[in-house]
Amino acid sequence: MSAPIQTLLLVGLATVGVTAVPTPKLPSESRGGYLSACSTDNSPKCKCPAGTTLQQSTTQAVILADVADVADIMGSYQDTAWFGESPAYVTGPDNTVGSSRTMIGGTPEGEAEFTEALYEYECDESGFKMAYTLENAPISYTDPDTGESGSYAGYWDILLVHGSDDATYVKWGIYACFTTDEVDGIEAFHEGAITNVEAMLAENGLSDGFSKEPMTIELFLF
DSSP, X not given: OOOOOOOOOOOOOOBTTBOOOOOOOOSSSXXXXXXXXXXXXXOSOOBOOTTOEEEEEXXXXXXXXXXXXXXXXXXXXXXXXXXXXXXXXXXXXXXOTTOXXXXXXXXXXXXXXXXXXXXXXXXETTXXXXXXXXXXXXXXXXXXXXXXXXXXXXXXXXXXXXXXXXXXXXXXXXXXEESSOOHHHHHHHHHHHHHHHHHHHHHTTOOOOEEEEEEEEEEEEO
């Protein structure tokens, strides 16, 4: 997968009589030792392991449907049929911090198990929030076509669903440390999953469509 790579640089300005402002450093292995390693304990402003790059994607949408109906579809951590794939197996009670689900995913070398652990879950009448991470990271591979090694060194997802009886806001964000550029694939997956939720609701007469179609903001940092 490929996407336009956008590198964000803030350049210090030097003018007569004014001390130049140092150029901030990007989060990379060679430049960015001031950043903490990416984990569940920090924001997406973090440092990835050597050989991987920080990638971020946030998808947002507003579905014209009761938040309770949306939560009925999306609110189970271990029942993921709404995004087109179900876990190979699960551990622990559903929607309980520490529980996990194992998905089968593709890598350049072939299929692998991706075990995701739930580390935050909140739920009330206005919606829910769940956050999970790749528990069995890193998942390493060797590309049989190029002989090059790569890694899925970690990812951290946050899914937020919040609304009322006539409109529901959905926000699905991820920051990740991958060797290859995966942001296009993440965008397609998240937008497709949210579109599928709306279609499931509409099929049962529970949705009037979108007031805000799924839209994704991507960032690929060296």
